[in-house]
Amino acid sequence: MTKDVIAVSPDTSIYDAAQIMRDKDIGAIPICKENLDVEGIVTDRDIVLRVVCEGKDPRATKCREVMTDRLVVGKTDMEVESALDLMGDLQIRRLPVVEDGKLVGFVALADLALNNRFDHASERALSDISVPSRPQM
Numbered sequence: 001m002t003k004d005v006i007a008v009s010p011d012t013s014i015y016d017a018a019q020i021m022r023d024k025d026i027g028a029i030p031i032c033k034e035n036l037d038v039e040g041i042v043t044d045r046d047i048v049l050r051v052v053c054e055g056k057d058p059r060a061t062k063c064r065e066v067m068t069d070r071l072v073v074g075k076t077d078m079e080v081e082s083a084l085d086l087m088g089d090l091q092i093r094r095l096p097v098v099e100d101g102k103l104v105g106f107v108a109l110a111d112l113a114l115n116n117r118f119d120h121a122s123e124r125a126l127s128d129i130s131v132p133s134r135p136q137m
Contacts, residue, residue, distance in 0.1 A: 001105040001106065001107050002105055002106045002107070002108070002111065003104065003105045005096075005103055005104075005105060005106045006020060006024055006029060007029065007030040007031065007032040007036065007038075007103055008020065008029055008030075008031060008032070008063060009031070009032065009033070009034070010031050010033075010039055010062065010063055010065070010067070011027070011062050011063070011064065012031075012062065012063045012066035013058065013059050013060070013061065013063075014047055014051050014056075014058040014059075014061045014062070014063060014066055015058040015059045015061075017029050017042055017047075017063055017130070018044075019048055021044060024131060025131070027043060027044045027093075027094070027108075028041055028042065028043040028044070028093075028094045028108075029041070029042050029063075030106065031063050031064070031067045031105055031136050034039065035102070036044045036102040036103045037065075037101050037102060037103075038071060038073065038096055038098055038101070038102075039067070039068040039069060039071075040063070040064075040067030040068055040071055041067060041068050041071060041094070041096065042063050042067045042068075043067055043068075043094070046066050046067070048068065050065075050066045051066055061107055064086065070106055071096065072086065072090055072092060072095065073095065073096050073097065073098045074086065074095045074096070074097045074098070074107060075097065075098065075115065076097060076098075076099045076104060076105070078097075080107075083095055083107050084109075087107075087109055093108065093109045093110070094107070094108050094109070095107040095108075096105060114126065115127070119134060
């Protein structure tokens with residue numbers, strides 16, 4: 001788990017969020033209130049599909065307009081295998097970790113895949129994530 005998580009406010013422009021993501025070489029950024037209550041997440045894919053493809057101005061578009069706000073989060077006492085199972089089942093690559101509703105860390109599937117201890121479990125989760133999802137009815 002990455003503990004030094006960079007987060008931005010819901011009123012941060014997509015342009016500024018994208019600059020941070022580029023500078024820090026991260027594919028997602030949590031959206032938090034000042035007290036670190038997690039409100040959502042913006043991924044590089046969100047920026048492409050919800051801003052660029054829609055012709056929106058990234059300097060005028062706020063993170064709150066683009067973020068995924070139905071957020072799945074992990075808990076600090078969660079086992080790595082449980083986090084991987086959750087990520088695979090829900091087809092997500094990144095999992096914010098919260099304690100008492102506050103952001104305390106971030107788990108990325110790519111980080112776990114680099115750890116030999118979890119390579120089989122992360123491979124399974126990636127396989128689950130890579131299966132095309134079907135619309136929920």
